[in-house]
Amino acid sequence: MEESDAIRPSPSGALPPRAHLESDAVALPLDGEWSFRCSPTAGGTPGFELAAFDDGGWDRVQVPHCWQLEGVPGRPRYGSPAYTNIAYPFPVDPPEVPDENPTGEYRRAFDPPEAPPGGRWIVRFEGVDSAFEAWLNGKRLGAAQGSRLTHEFDATEHLEPGRRNVLAVRVHQFSAGSYLEDQDMWWVSGIFRRVALLHRPEGGIDDVFVHAGYDPATRAGRLRVEAPAGAVVRVPELGLELPAGTAADVPRAEPWSAEEPRLYRATVSTAAETVELAIGFRTVSISDAVLIANGAPLALRGVNRHEWHARTGRALDEATMRADVELMKRSNVNAVRTSHYPPDPRFLALCDEYGLWVLDECDLETHGFELLGWRRNPADDPSWRDALVDRMQRMVERDKNHPCVIGWSLGNESGRGRNLGAMAEWARSRDPDRFLHYEGDQDCGDVDVYSRMYADHAETELIGRGEEPSASPGADARRRGMPFILCEYAHAMGNGPGGLTEYVELFERYPRLAGGFVWEWMDQCIAQTAQDGPHRGTEYPAYGGDFGEELHDANFIADGLLFADRAPSPALAELAAAYAPLALRVGGDGITVESRYRHTTTGHLGFAWRCEDDGVPVADGALEVPPLDAGACVRVPLPAAVTELDPPAVGVERWLTVSARLAGAERWAPAGHEVAWGQAQLPGRAAPARRRPSRPAGTAPALARSGGGWDLGQARFDARGRLERLGPLDVVGPVLDLWRAPTDNDELAQPDPPAATWRRLGLDRLRHRTIAVVPEQGALSVVSHVMPAGTDVGFEMEYRWRADDGGVCLDAVGSPLGTWAVPLPRWGLRMAVPAGLGDVTWFGLGPGEAYPDSASAQRVGRFSASVEEFQTPYARPQENGARRGVRSAALEGGGRRLTVEGGPFVLTARPWTTEALEAAAHTTDLVPDPEWVWLNLDAEHHGLGSAACGPPELPEYRLEARRFMLSLRFEALGR
Numbered sequence: 001m002e003e004s005d006a007i008r009p010s011p012s013g014a015l016p017p018r019a020h021l022e023s024d025a026v027a028l029p030l031d032g033e034w035s036f037r038c039s040p041t042a043g044g045t046p047g048f049e050l051a052a053f054d055d056g057g058w059d060r061v062q063v064p065h066c067w068q069l070e071g072v073p074g075r076p077r078y079g080s081p082a083y084t085n086i087a088y089p090f091p092v093d094p095p096e097v098p099d100e101n102p103t104g105e106y107r108r109a110f111d112p113p114e115a116p117p118g119g120r121w122i123v124r125f126e127g128v129d130s131a132f133e134a135w136l137n138g139k140r141l142g143a144a145q146g147s148r149l150t151h152e153f154d155a156t157e158h159l160e161p162g163r164r165n166v167l168a169v170r171v172h173q174f175s176a177g178s179y180l181e182d183q184d185m186w187w188v189s190g191i192f193r194r195v196a197l198l199h200r201p202e203g204g205i206d207d208v209f210v211h212a213g214y215d216p217a218t219r220a221g222r223l224r225v226e227a228p229a230g231a232v233v234r235v236p237e238l239g240l241e242l243p244a245g246t247a248a249d250v251p252r253a254e255p256w257s258a259e260e261p262r263l264y265r266a267t268v269s270t271a272a273e274t275v276e277l278a279i280g281f282r283t284v285s286i287s288d289a290v291l292i293a294n295g296a297p298l299a300l301r302g303v304n305r306h307e308w309h310a311r312t313g314r315a316l317d318e319a320t321m322r323a324d325v326e327l328m329k330r331s332n333v334n335a336v337r338t339s340h341y342p343p344d345p346r347f348l349a350l351c352d353e354y355g356l357w358v359l360d361e362c363d364l365e366t367h368g369f370e371l372l373g374w375r376r377n378p379a380d381d382p383s384w385r386d387a388l389v390d391r392m393q394r395m396v397e398r399d400k401n402h403p404c405v406i407g408w409s410l411g412n413e414s415g416r417g418r419n420l421g422a423m424a425e426w427a428r429s430r431d432p433d434r435f436l437h438y439e440g441d442q443d444c445g446d447v448d449v450y451s452r453m454y455a456d457h458a459e460t461e462l463i464g465r466g467e468e469p470s471a472s473p474g475a476d477a478r479r480r481g482m483p484f485i486l487c488e489y490a491h492a493m494g495n496g497p498g499g500l501t502e503y504v505e506l507f508e509r510y511p512r513l514a515g516g517f518v519w520e521w522m523d524q525c526i527a528q529t530a531q532d533g534p535h536r537g538t539e540y541p542a543y544g545g546d547f548g549e550e551l552h553d554a555n556f557i558a559d560g561l562l563f564a565d566r567a568p569s570p571a572l573a574e575l576a577a578a579y580a581p582l583a584l585r586v587g588g589d590g591i592t593v594e595s596r597y598r599h600t601t602t603g604h605l606g607f608a609w610r611c612e613d614d615g616v617p618v619a620d621g622a623l624e625v626p627p628l629d630a631g632a633c634v635r636v637p638l639p640a641a642v643t644e645l646d647p648p649a650v651g652v653e654r655w656l657t658v659s660a661r662l663a664g665a666e667r668w669a670p671a672g673h674e675v676a677w678g679q680a681q682l683p684g685r686a687a688p689a690r691r692r693p694s695r696p697a698g699t700a701p702a703l704a705r706s707g708g709g710w711d712l713g714q715a716r717f718d719a720r721g722r723l724e725r726l727g728p729l730d731v732v733g734p735v736l737d738l739w740r741a742p743t744d745n746d747e748l749a750q751p752d753p754p755a756a757t758w759r760r761l762g763l764d765r766l767r768h769r770t771i772a773v774v775p776e777q778g779a780l781s782v783v784s785h786v787m788p789a790g791t792d793v794g795f796e797m798e799y800r801w802r803a804d805d806g807g808v809c810l811d812a813v814g815s816p817l818g819t820w821a822v823p824l825p826r827w828g829l830r831m832a833v834p835a836g837l838g839d840v841t842w843f844g845l846g847p848g849e850a851y852p853d854s855a856s857a858q859r860v861g862r863f864s865a866s867v868e869e870f871q872t873p874y875a876r877p878q879e880n881g882a883r884r885g886v887r888s889a890a891l892e893g894g895g896r897r898l899t900v901e902g903g904p905f906v907l908t909a910r911p912w913t914t915e916a917l918e919a920a921a922h923t924t925d926l927v928p929d930p931e932w933v934w935l936n937l938d939a940e941h942h943g944l945g946s947a948a949c950g951p952p953e954l955p956e957y958r959l960e961a962r963r964f965m966l967s968l969r970f971e972a973l974g975r
C-alpha cells in the first residue's frame with residue numbers, strides 16, 4: 001500500500017497559527033501557473049520534489065484552483081467532482097482512507113525577492129483540500145490538514161536566495177482530515193486558495209490581537225492591541241499613539257455595526273515592520289437571554305454562505321466575493337454564517353468594510369457518523385482531540401481581529417463529544433469577548449447561545465417566549481438564559497422557501513430571537529454543457545449524480561437564493577422584502593413608518609410616493625418623513641397631493657405605493673436604490689372588490705348550433721362543449737387542472753411527500769367525463785366529472801359560457817366529489833393558445849413569480865414579460881413562474897391578441913406542458929412546444945413551505961379541496 005504522511009492523523013510541520021495581517025514586509029505571491037500532474041493513488045511521482053526534476057511533460061494549471069473543475073463547463077480533466085450530503089464517499093474506517101485516493105502534484109519555480117538581512121522565510125497556504133505535504137528545493141517543509149485553514153511552514157533553512165527555487169506540493173483528495181470535513185457539498189480538491197512566500201523580518205510583528213470595545217452609555221471606545229513588546233499602535237484619525245498592550249479610552253468613538261460599519265485605519269509598527277489594521281469598536285454581549293451589540297438587541301437577518309463558483313468550485317476571486325457582499329447588502333441581508341468553514345480571509349475584510357455581522361464557523365463536520373449511530377465519532381474520540389482543537393485555534397487566531405466576527409461556531413453537525421468541549425474551552429479562554437455557537441449542542445453545555453436549524457414557526461415562537469419544550473431541568477435553566485439563533489432556516493431549495501416573512505415577524509416580536517440565517521446563499525451547481533439534443537452546446541447547472549458518482553444526493557445541492565450563475569432566484573426578492581429594515585404601512589389617512597434598524601437612523605433614506613390607477617401612473621411626489629432613530633416609529637398623513645386627486649373612474653383600482661430609497665450612493669448601491677416599500681389600495685368610487693368580467697347586456701349574441709358543435713359570439717365549441725376556437729385563435733381547453741410539476745418541497749417533505757401522495761391519488765392523470773351539455777338562451781353550460789382512474793375522488797365541474805359584445809365569459813365552478821384527504825397542488829384551468837402569442841402584459845402582482853406563502857416581494861401594478869421570461873430556471877425543473885392577483889392579462893404576437901380578465905387569478909404561461917416540465921431533469925431538457933403556449937389560470941395554489949429540509953407550508957397556505965369558482969372573460973383580436 002502506498003502511504004503518505006500527509007494523510008495520517010495530525011501531520012506535522014506547520015507553524016503555530018496567527019492573525020492574517022496586511023504587512024509591509026517583503027512577500028511574493030505564488031499564485032499563477034504551476035506544473036501539475038494528477039494520479040489515482042497517493043503514492044505520487046518519485047523525486048518530483050527535487051529542484052532538478054523535469055516536469056516538462058506535465059500540464060500547466062492556474063493556482064488557486066480545484067482540479068476536478070479543470071475543463072468545466074466541459075468534461076472535467078482530472079477525476080470528477082462528487083456530491084454527497086451526509087454519507088462519506090469512502091468506507092468509514094477512521095482514520096483510514098481508500099487506496100483510490102486521487103493525488104495532485106504541483107511544482108512552481110520562483111526567484112526569491114530581495115529582503116533585509118536576517119529574519120525568516122515562511123511559505124503560507126491559505127487553503128488546500130484535503131491534505132498536503134510541501135517541499136522547497138527537495139527539502140521537506142512539512143504536511144498539514146484542515147482544508148479551509150491557513151498553514152504556514154518555516155522555509156528559512158531551505159530557501160536559496162539569488163537563484164531559482166522550486167516549491168513542490170503533493171495534495172491528496174482524501175486523508176484522516178476528510179473524516180472532519182463531511183460538509184454537505186462537493187468533494188473537490190487542490191490548492192484552492194492563495195499561496196505566498198513571506199519574509200518575517202527580525203523584530204517584526206508576527207501576531208496582533210485587537211480588542212476594541214464600545215460602551216453605549218458613555219459613547220466611548222476602549223482600545224488595546226496585543227503585539228510584540230516595543231511595538232507602537234497608531235490610529236491617526238483619533239490622534240492615538242500608544243504602546244502595544246496598553247489600553248486607551250477613546251471618547252466619542254463611533255461604533256462599528258453592520259448598519260454603520262465605521263472603521264478606523266490603524267498601524268502597528270516596530271522598526272522592522274508595519275502592519276495595517278481596520279479597527280471597529282463594538283461590544284457584543286448577552287443579557288437576559290438577549291444578544292446585544294453596542295447596547296442594542298441584535299436582529300440577524302442572515303444567510304448561510306458556502307464559497308462556490310459554478311466554474312471554479314471553491315476557488316473564488318475577490319471580485320466574486322465583493323459582488324456577493326454587495327448583493328447581500330442590496331438584499332437587506334445583514335449577517336452571514338460562514339457555513340461550514342472559515343471563508344477566504346478577504347471575505348471577512350469585505351464584511352468589515354461593507355457591514356455584515358459574521359458567525360465564523362470552524363472547518364468541522366462529521367455528519368456521516370450519524371448514519372452509524374455516531375459510533376467512533378471523532379468529536380468524542382480522544383485520539384482526535386488535538387486535530388479538533390487545532391482547527392479551532394487556526395480559525396480563531398486567523399480571524400480574531402475582524403470586527404464583523406461576533407461569534408465563533410465550533411462546526412456543524414458533528415454530534416456531541418468531549419472534543420467539542422475542548423474546542424469551546426480553548427476558544428473561551430483565548431477570546432472571551434465573542435460568543436460560542438454550536439447547533440449540535442442543544443443542552444447548551446459548551447456554548448453561549450441556543451441554536452437550532454429548521455425549527456418550525458410554532459416552536460420558534462415558543463422559544464421566543466422562553467417556553468420551549470423541556471430537555472432536562474438543569475439544561476433548561478441554562479438554555480433559557482440564552483438568546484436564540486436559527487442557524488439555518490427557510491431552506492431555499494428549488495421553488496421556495498414559503499413562510500419567510502412569518503419567521504421574520506417572530507424575530508421582530510421576541511427579543512430572545514436574535515434572528516437567523518437562511519439556507520443558503522447560492523445553488524452550488526457546476527456549469528456543464530449539453531452534449532446532445534436541441535440544446536447541444538448550451539450551459540446548464542449540473543448537480544449530484546451528473547458525474548457518475550456511486551453515492552450522491554442529486555439536486556439537494558441546489559438550494560440557494562441565487563442560481564449557480566449568481567443570477568438571483570425569486571427567493572432573493574422575497575428575502576429582500578422580508579428583511580427590509582423598515583416597515584411601511586399605508587392605511588386609513590396616513591402612512592406608518594417603522595424603523596427596524598437597531599444601530600442607525602433613517603437619515604440616509606429618502607421617501608417617495610406614487611399613485612397608479614389600474615397600474616397606470618397618475619401622480620407621484622416626495623414624502624416628508626422625519627429622520628427616525630433606530631427602532632422608532634412615526635405616522636405621517638397622506639400627502640395632500642394624494643387626497644386632492646380626483647377619484648378614479650368606477651371600477652378602476654387606485655394604488656398608493658410608498659418607498660424608502662437611498663438618498664445618496666452607498667458603496668453597495670447607487671442613490672435611489674429601494675430598501676423598503678409599502679402599498680395599499682385607496683378607496684375609489686365604489687370600486688368592487690371583485691370584478692365581474694362582463695360587459696353591458698343587450699348586445700349579447702345568441703348561441704347557435706353549427707357543424708355538430710356550437711357558436712357563441714367569437715367562441716366555437718365542439719360537440720362536448722369544449723372550447724376549440726376564439727375568434728381567430730385555435731385554443732385547447734380551458735379545463736380543470738389540479739396538477740403542478742412538483743417542487744422540491746413537494747417531493748422531499750418527510751415522512752409523506754405531498755408529490756407521492758398526489759401521484760398515488762392520480763392528480764397527474766385526471767380524466768374528464770362530460771355529463772351534460774346544456775344549450776341555453778345566449779349561454780352554454782357544460783357539466784363534467786373530473787377524476788383520476790381507480791378512485792371516486794375528484795371534482796364536479798360546471799363551465800357556464802356567455803357571450804358579450806366582444807368576448808366570452810366563463811363561470812367555472814367546481815365542487816369536490818368523494819372524500820378528499822389531501823391538499824390540492826392547484827385549482828384552476830389549463831388551456832393552450834397559439835405559440836405566437838409570446839408577449840404577456842398584465843395588471844396584478846408583479847413583476848416576479850409569487851406563491852401564496854412567498855408573495856411579499858410583489859406589488860400591484862402593470863407589467864410585461866415574454867413567455868420565455870415567465871420561466872424561472874430552477875436547476876431541477878419544477879413548478880415556477882406564477883404571477884398572482886392578476887385582474888387582466890393579454891397575450892400578444894403576430895398581430896393577434898388574447899385578453900383574459902376577471903379573477904383575480906394566478907397566471908402561468910409556459911412554452912411547454914406541465915408534464916414536460918415534470919419530466920425534465922435539467923434545464924436543457926426543456927424544449928418549446930412549436931404549436932402552443934400553455935396557460936394555467938388558477939383560483940389558488942398550494943403553498944410552498946420549505947419541507948425539503950424544514951417545515952411544510954403554514955396551515956393557512958394549505959389548499960384544501962372545497963367548492964371553487966373562477967370567473968373569467970376572454971376576448972381574442974386579430975386575424
Ligand code: GAL
Nearest residue numbers: 085184412413488519559949
Ligand atoms: C443542514 C446542514 C446544511 C445543509 C442543509 C440542507 O442540515 O447543516 O449543511 O445540508 O441541512 O441543505
